[in-house]
Amino acid sequence: MTSRDGFQWTPQNGLKQGVPSIGVISPSTKITSNTPWDVIVIGAGYSGLTATRDMCVAGLNVLLLEARDRIGGRSWSSNIEGYPFEMGGTWVHWHQANVWREISRYQMGEELEPSFDFSRGVNYFELRTDKHSTTMSHEEEDTLLATALEKFVNVDGDMGRIIVPFPYAGFHNPDARKYDKMSVLDRLNVISQSLTPNERTGLESFILLCSCGTLETTSFFEFLHWWALCGYTYRGCMDCLISFKFKQGQSSFAIKFFNEALSTGSLSYAFDSPVKSIQDEDKKVTVTTRDGRSFTASRLVTTIPLNVLNDITFNPPLDPIRTQATKIGHVNQCVKVHAEISNKDMRSWTGISYPFNKLTYAIGDGTTPAGNTHIVCFGGQHNHIQPEEDVNATKAAVTSMAPGNMDIQRLVSFPGIPLFEEIANKLKVFHNWSKDEFAKGAWFFSPPGFISSSLDALRQRHGNILFSNSDWAIGWRSFIDGAIEEGTRAALTVKEELRSTRLRSHL
Amino acid sequence: MTSRDGFQWTPQNGLKQGVPSIGVISPSTKITSNTPWDVIVIGAGYSGLTATRDMCVAGLNVLLLEARDRIGGRSWSSNIEGYPFEMGGTWVHWHQANVWREISRYQMGEELEPSFDFSRGVNYFELRTDKHSTTMSHEEEDTLLATALEKFVNVDGDMGRIIVPFPYAGFHNPDARKYDKMSVLDRLNVISQSLTPNERTGLESFILLCSCGTLETTSFFEFLHWWALCGYTYRGCMDCLISFKFKQGQSSFAIKFFNEALSTGSLSYAFDSPVKSIQDEDKKVTVTTRDGRSFTASRLVTTIPLNVLNDITFNPPLDPIRTQATKIGHVNQCVKVHAEISNKDMRSWTGISYPFNKLTYAIGDGTTPAGNTHIVCFGGQHNHIQPEEDVNATKAAVTSMAPGNMDIQRLVSFPGIPLFEEIANKLKVFHNWSKDEFAKGAWFFSPPGFISSSLDALRQRHGNILFSNSDWAIGWRSFIDGAIEEGTRAALTVKEELRSTRLRSHL
Structure with missing residues (x-):
């Protein structure tokens, strides 16, 4: 499958938009349940994939919305002529607890090679x-x-x-x-x-x-x-x-999360669905896409990166510290x-x-x-x-x-x-990446004073909305590991909050 | 609560068996479902706790059997006069992927202190x-x-x-x-x-x-x-x-796994239930305790340590390499x-x-x-x-x-x-620990030749029986981390195998 993301140039075809990747999901939409959902996840990078998988495994009714046509967010690999070009985040290590736990769990330890x-x-x-x-x-x-x-x-x-x-x-x-x-x-x-x-x-x-x-x-x-x-x-x-990267590229790892979530039967998803606005109310949260579709759930996990978070309209608006932090943004233009x-x-x-x-x-x-x-x-x-x-x-x-x-x-x-x-x-x-409207930069790196002033605020919830992204992880902030850390955190919170409801509904 | 494990001596009472621990579970038996189970787990150390939790979260019907009156296996802490004495495995580190992922998940990173x-x-x-x-x-x-x-x-x-x-x-x-x-x-x-x-x-x-x-x-x-x-x-x-240990002792960590499993509503358990024999048949496996109770499930995850595995009767018998390995055992008598x-x-x-x-x-x-x-x-x-x-x-x-x-x-x-x-x-x-009939030694350490000859065999399944223990982990073998690695592996296998059955039964 070929993603809209990226470009390739060949003498035969000249410049063409799109790069093949095993991270492209087809069909792009699969909705097997009805609104309202238990939870909506925005973003299918590692943070969103982790949250989605953990909540699906726990039996929650999950809708995953993604702006792109592929999983992986800022980490994905093309695979052309048998060689994976890493389009974003590449290296992993066993001292990264969250990422290695997943590599171990999916038994991919032998699928790494040294750079x-x-x-x-x-x-x-x-x-x-x-x-x-x-x-x-x-x-x-x-x-x-x-x-x-x-x-x-x-x-x-x-x-x-x-x-x-x-x-x-x-x-x-x-x-x-x-x-x-x-x-x-x-x-x-x-x-x-x-x-x-x-x-x-x-x-x-x-x-x-x-x-x-x-x-x-x-x-x-x-x-x-x-x-x-x-x-x-x-x-x-x-x-x-x-030092260490996946022989078959990052997308060979990310797809494991998606496939596990899908295998539970609890996952619905819609790719090609950029979000325009988010409305939080007393007992529900409603997400509206740019093309006018609306989805409602008890909870929302947004994994929208720091540098593009203020492109979304939140109602009620985000608190001033978070808003200011999104305006400052991070400095990485790799x-x-x-x-x-x-x-x-x-x-x-x-x-x-x-x-x-x-x-x-x-x-x-x-x-x-x-x-x-x-x-x-x-x-x-x-x-x-x-x-x-x-x-x-x-x-x-x-x-x-x-x-x-x-x-x-x-x-x-x-x-x-x-x-x-x-x-x-x-x-x-x-x-x-710098021109990517869904990223506006590469991995997070903070300017002076930013972590002191903004990290705590970025980690806070906003009503029924949880914010999950490596950009504000505690540990390997900026890394795939931090994304998994954050997705894990969001899923655990949602599961704990919805558990009583779910148990009641099953009795 | 006071465990039978351990002893304490005071001038007032002299020597008395039993040490207080937050790892003691009361009531000791709670059975909320009927045989046959989806899966039985033998052992409530970190490996068994991890497998139990992961499978409960996934909605499987789990019975946890434990010989002792407490969780933790070879890692548990007494808590006397406000100071936790670590009775077994103590130290953890963020470079241990599985253990740190859990510490991060349970937000216990700040509950560590340096030795x-x-x-x-x-x-x-x-x-x-x-x-x-x-x-x-x-x-x-x-x-x-x-x-x-x-x-x-x-x-x-x-x-x-x-x-x-x-x-x-x-x-x-x-x-x-x-x-x-x-x-x-x-x-x-x-x-x-x-x-x-x-x-x-x-x-x-x-x-x-x-x-x-x-x-x-x-x-x-x-x-x-x-x-x-x-x-x-x-x-x-x-x-x-x-270098780094839990301020409140190991049992403050282990109890998180147990409580999460319990909160799903899918967990039944019986402590004080040493196992005598295990019978594997075509589509089921039956566990019989020393006191004559029998439990049947589709799958069994045993976390019985290497040095005591041959105290259990398996029918059909274990393969010769595993049997030989259990006779050799590990050398650690800490x-x-x-x-x-x-x-x-x-x-x-x-x-x-x-x-x-x-x-x-x-x-x-x-x-x-x-x-x-x-x-x-x-x-x-x-x-x-x-x-x-x-x-x-x-x-x-x-x-x-x-x-x-x-x-x-x-x-x-x-x-x-x-x-x-x-x-x-x-x-x-x-x-x-050397005299503990359920451990016969401390953490695993291998004699020359043992890993080459036995590790692969120890990791194999035996019909419907999965073997899960830090003693044969791939990574931090001997460590709490390896126990979690192994429990994760067993749970994933069982979930994948039973998923189709479960999905069918829900339709």
Whole structure:
């Protein structure tokens, strides 16, 4: 099945909207029960899928509404020529409790593979700055980045462990709040005299890989929170953030949730159904779609992301703190470009090109069925580029990561449209998240002060409406794990509240 | 409520069987449905509780049978004078996916507290051997143990990451199997020339803290597996294995599973119901208790531990590999002694006394309501002691961990009975696991060759019978996490198999 999301370009057909994905659901609507529902879920990303599945399994009568034609939200994979291009969230790790519990439950542990392969080929790290370029071994790369990161996070003499002792309770130590007032740049200014130029380059590039904002717009606390979640080490960060992915792509995981929900017989769903407004009343909540259909339920779980939440009309209106938070939004405008290059030896390459380049961090991520090397490159708000708006600049940014070695055969970008005439008889796919009306950005990353001021409010209910999204998870906020954490939380609340009603109706 | 399990001694009442616990269930039997059941679960430890809860939530008709009068199996806490003494499994961590998913789900993340507190007091590590005694800072302790452990596990130049790259797939790299043929002693012999005497003492003591067997009976692979799960670092081991516990004790966690299952209305249960035999037929399975009651269901989930599985009669009999595995059993005969001492400064003490002593590894674990320091000490099959059989030897073993500083006010042992006449007007509690007919040992730890030969067989079904226990989990085998992993697996299998039947019956 082919999703409307994304584009692909082939010499035969030129540019066509749509990318094949196993996450596309057909038929797009299946309604087996009548209004009023026990619960409506808006959004079929991991948060919505988890909430839907848990409530269906519990016997609740669930209607799932989704704006797109596919599941997965900000995590989905195309599958073209046998190779899954990850259009959004990619990596998972067994230290992520919620995601791993599900991988374990669906017995998919053996379906992961490592992104890195340092067993052959060039096997070096390439560090390029405005003035200098150098290559070093991956051991030297690790030492450089570990040393720099340790200087950065070591606010307490114990690598952040005292300030964030419980990563699932970020402000357990109240002193952590002051670091949320600081930007990453503020912290860099404190330690600037202790960093070598290479350390500073590597450090800034790594931080911006995480936030995809700028040094000024990235909360220092939020970075400390990631660091704590990853076990307070650089190696832990690499393991948890960018090492292990699904051989068959993210959509092979997401579909498990959907299929389990469907198998209960309790699920109705309607894809292609963007929501316009939500009306909450005493004992019910009514959702109206853009095309004028209305659905009513006892409870609503909305998983609409932070950056698009204020596109929906709520009646009664949302509280002022939440409204203000949605106006601020998060800062992540990730640019992710997949390059397929013919140099097989680049499989073991990693590189940083910063600050001059429009893509700043890249790694060898796989070998395609054609035998080419797959390189994944990241950029963000720093030196921002919209790949499809200046294709030559995008190509230059990729090439500049490793001049002389980037013999590009194919580009896949996130966001952005690669259109290189010289890439004959090759297919190109992309998904522009920044311009995606249902996301307006990639994974959550907070600006200074945001978590302190807004997290609690974002987690609150609003009458019969529960809000569930990784953007305001407690633990792996921004991650698939956080989405599952949130969906679990919403489902448990709804189940507890509706249980007495349900039991009565069965007697 | 007071459990039959355990004993307590007070000057007023002398020795009395039974320890209060919030894990005791009253009334002990509640049967709200009739035979045949959809499914019977044997055992109300974490594995059985998880399976029971998941299947009840899914609307299956579940009967839970438990030999004891309480939930929790090998993990339960007494609660006396406001302080929970952990009678079994204690520590949890957010890198344990299954356990943390549940802690997150039940919103208990803030109910954890650290065992260690190095903020005040003596703040040193005491290392005692047959010939030497020394104290050092905790930083020096960490360096000593990390250095020794790294030499021990570094079979591949990358700290075991190449041999066990996926800790949830132990033999993903087939080369790992050869390390399962080796005992810990075999590996120590390989590296013996590179270890200082202090490193060897610390290393052996730490390994035996994990296995509670002997160096000869402990599988080197199984230790590598623990190491991989903990993130391939000593710090990770400390974090995951022995750092964070429930303020209100393990039973405050286990009861959440039971209460959720009960709230569905689908749960019947009978405690005080040890099972004698299990008869599997074409479409049903019948369980007979020691007192002659019989119950029939479509499926059975047994969570009976490895070391007691062959006390049950199965008809048809279990396959030869499983039968042989139950005869071999696991090697863990942990001796855990809690000492309450008046020296407040010992809160920040840690110690190893090895190999001469009958308890080998100990830490300051808390401060009791009386203001005393709680020290927890571990021993095992090495230099084994049955605490209640030689009380003076037990006391000497505790005292010998830190001569001059162990002014014992109370002892709580696991296993064992502390009975010191001088501990007037104090209460003593214990649970002897080695002699517990429903456990015959503490957490699983495998002898050499066992995982290679038996793990797959132990995970197989037997007709309508599913086997679910942490003893044969894939990931955190031996841990509460592994129990939840296993219960989840069993529930999913049963739900999938019975779904079609259930759906039919509802039409």
